[in-house]
Amino acid sequence: xxxxxxxxxxxxxxxxxxxxxxxxxxxxxxxxxxxxxxxxxxxxxxxxxxxxxxxxxxxxxxxxxxxxxxxxxxxxxxxxxxxxxxxxxxxxxxxxxxxxxxxxxxxxxxxxxxxxxxxxxxxxxxxxxxxxxxxxxxxxxxxxxxxxxxxxxxxxxxxxxxxxxxxxxxxxxxxxxxxxxxxxxxxxxxxxxxxxxxxxxxxxxxxxxxxxxxxxxxxxxxxxxxxxxxxxxxxxxxxxxxxxxxxxxxxxxxxxxxxxxxxxxxxxxxxxxxxxxxxxxxxxxxxxxxxxxxxxxxxxxxxxxxxxxxxxxxxxxxxxxxxxxxxxxxxxxxxxxxxxxxxxxxxxx
Amino acid sequence: xxxxxxxxxxxxxxxxxxxxxxxxxxxxxxxxxxxxxxxxxxxxxxxxxxxxxxxxxxxxxxxxxxxxxxxxxxxxxxxxxxxxxxxxxxxxxxxxxxxxxxxxxxxxxxxxxxxxxxxxxxxxxxxxxxxxxxxxxxxxxxxxxxxxxxxxxxxxxxxxxxxxxxxxxxxxxxxxxxxxxxxxxxxxxxxxxxxxxxxxxxxxxxxxxxxxxxxxxxxxxxxxxxxxxxxxxxxxxxxxxxxxxxxxxxxxxxxxxxxxxxxxxxxxxxxxxxxxxxxxxxxxxxxxxxxxxxxxxxxxxxxxxxxxxxxxxxxxxxxxxxxxxxxxxxxxxxxxxxxxxxxxxxxxxxxxxxxxxxxxxxxxxxxxxxxxxxxxxxxxx
Numbered sequence: 001x002x003x004x005x006x007x008x009x010x011x012x013x014x015x016x017x018x019x020x021x022x023x024x025x026x027x028x029x030x031x032x033x034x035x036x037x038x039x040x041x042x043x044x045x046x047x048x049x050x051x052x053x054x055x056x057x058x059x060x061x062x063x064x065x066x067x068x069x070x071x072x073x074x075x076x077x078x079x080x081x082x083x084x085x086x087x088x089x090x091x092x093x094x095x096x097x098x099x100x101x102x103x104x105x106x107x108x109x110x111x112x113x114x115x116x117x118x119x120x121x122x123x124x125x126x127x128x129x130x131x132x133x134x135x136x137x138x139x140x141x142x143x144x145x146x147x148x149x150x151x152x153x154x155x156x157x158x159x160x161x162x163x164x165x166x167x168x169x170x171x172x173x174x175x176x177x178x179x180x181x182x183x184x185x186x187x188x189x190x191x192x193x194x195x196x197x198x199x200x201x202x203x204x205x206x207x208x209x210x211x212x213x214x215x216x217x218x219x220x221x222x223x224x225x226x227x228x229x230x231x232x233x234x235x236x237x238x239x240x241x242x243x244x245x246x247x248x249x250x251x252x253x254x255x256x257x258x259x260x261x262x263x264x265x266x267x268x269x270x271x272x273x274x275x276x277x278x279x280x281x282x283x284x285x286x287x288x289x290x291x292x293x294x295x296x297x298x299x300x301x302x303x304x305x306x307x308x309x310x311x312x313x314x315x316x317x318x319x320x321x322x323x324x325x326x327x328x329x330x331x332x333x334x335x336x337x338x339x340x341x342x343x344x345x346x347x348x349x
Numbered sequence: 350x351x352x353x354x355x356x357x358x359x360x361x362x363x364x365x366x367x368x369x370x371x372x373x374x375x376x377x378x379x380x381x382x383x384x385x386x387x388x389x390x391x392x393x394x395x396x397x398x399x400x401x402x403x404x405x406x407x408x409x410x411x412x413x414x415x416x417x418x419x420x421x422x423x424x425x426x427x428x429x430x431x432x433x434x435x436x437x438x439x440x441x442x443x444x445x446x447x448x449x450x451x452x453x454x455x456x457x458x459x460x461x462x463x464x465x466x467x468x469x470x471x472x473x474x475x476x477x478x479x480x481x482x483x484x485x486x487x488x489x490x491x492x493x494x495x496x497x498x499x500x501x502x503x504x505x506x507x508x509x510x511x512x513x514x515x516x517x518x519x520x521x522x523x524x525x526x527x528x529x530x531x532x533x534x535x536x537x538x539x540x541x542x543x544x545x546x547x548x549x550x551x552x553x554x555x556x557x558x559x560x561x562x563x564x565x566x567x568x569x570x571x572x573x574x575x576x577x578x579x580x581x582x583x584x585x586x587x588x589x590x591x592x593x594x595x596x597x598x599x600x601x602x603x604x605x606x607x608x609x610x611x612x613x614x615x616x617x618x619x620x621x622x623x624x625x626x627x628x629x630x631x632x633x634x635x636x637x638x639x640x641x642x643x644x645x646x647x648x649x650x651x652x653x654x655x656x657x658x659x660x661x662x663x664x665x666x667x668x669x670x671x672x673x674x675x676x677x678x679x680x681x682x683x684x685x686x687x688x689x690x691x692x693x694x695x696x697x698x699x700x701x702x703x704x705x706x707x708x709x710x711x712x713x714x715x716x717x718x719x720x721x722x723x724x725x726x727x728x729x730x
Binding site for chain 1: 350353357358359362363366393394395396397398399400445580695696697715716717718719720
């Protein structure tokens, strides 16, 4: 037998290994997991310092912070996975204030027995998403729970960013006369999850639209600094976001069904599954509200960006003491777009 | 989407709307009942009413099998699931219907009853096969559309000699309900609703054919137009009814000719006739006791009959005092006439079944149409 090097340390078995309770115990196994997997993948100056916290200078301006927990099931779905979702989701929440996202913290709750191969895939996904967005994952935490007390992995991400001067985007700023825009087709993410969950195979692959939107937002703010409202319509879909804006801004809305972009495959799948695309989650789209005169330049800026090619003006804000969102149907009639009742799809993100 | 988008075309809708406008006699009122919950939903979801002239009045009928299920039957299902350690298989909509003692199937589930949501009778059969040491009961509801699949499930259970599969049958019959609305002394006592014509059910007619409706048209001298579920189908059917009424005709016409024939699905009907027989009477929520309106398993299939196996006794339960579901199901009142509509009774906390099912008149109006009240009512805040 050849001699074993004196400094040999048995590496993590990413092919066949599983998480066990020792990985969360604070001891040697946990240290190896953190160094061998998380630090190796996320690698940056803050993580290399190996402190329990990350220290960074705060640039001038107003700071924004947002947090999201991710419990999506299944963990891997057409177009993405929980890892990418967790990074995009928090980047987007920060970006919806007009802020440039800077740093992210990531916490993991792992279930005993979770395959290391899957965890590596997820962490890789997070590293790629963060890297592409020029955002650093600077600190984090790992816990392990007994088998049966988790569901593979839950990820919580918290992000911070800086809002440029003069940008004041808030859900209570919509005014009658404003225009409502969406950045692209709606319903893609929810349907992709549903198709994998229910083991449904459609002729076309419907992919989740999970994406980081801060670049799109930056382009939009440059074209129209005075955007009134921005939000990404995740759980509950476009309908929920519009109702939230209506309530917080104390206004009503009128939107036009024909103007709302929906991919034919998504429309067909929703028809088949009894879902309303307006209530289906999105993970790479945003809703914007701006003054009437800013709508055309804003639309142009969105369409010029790869993530806003299918952007459209879908309606306008009106005076309505009841705060209702009304839709002009393809038929020319009217109906309400209401808050979602109960749950449409559990654990969508 | 082929066969779908064409029937939602806005331009065509405007054309038909124009035709209806020109066809109606200005001084006359046309009271048309759409029987099916699917039509109620389509009308609300597309805002079809906005394209109809004001003297065409759409009345929502009792064609929602969840809505007409009496509380007592759900109580029986809950007792089964809670008391005897059974796996109760049910459609999703039924789970939220409020029953006695503040319970629903959903709430019973959170108390530990093994209640499973299924998409079809075949799913229930599979659950029975996978759990040979437990009893699996399929809570079967529906009009004639869902009855053939239940019949197939029973026949399949027989073929596979499954000893642990039973059906709790709450299947109901469409023509009997229509007759009841038009005829029953009880309905007359509660307040007759003037109905001039019917929009006939789409999928039910795929199974039973358009033939059975000829009796009504003839006997009660009311026209019936069988309509598809898309909004243009509904509008075209309204036009056909208006024309019949103007001409004093009372025939059965088939607008849904792409799917419905006069005989219907002969094989499906034969299967149902093989497995089921008519009950002498059955209570319908809102309509009271209706004779020969519901189905139970025949004697030769009684080993698959949950009522026989578990000795289920039916105890009628009165609706909540403020609930107007009964009147709404008969078309005597509109959802906004109900004192608790939209306040105490909402889709999140339904008091009556019309608010539970997405095809119920109250749920449809709440979700899609309640903004109309706002524009007409005084704004106080």
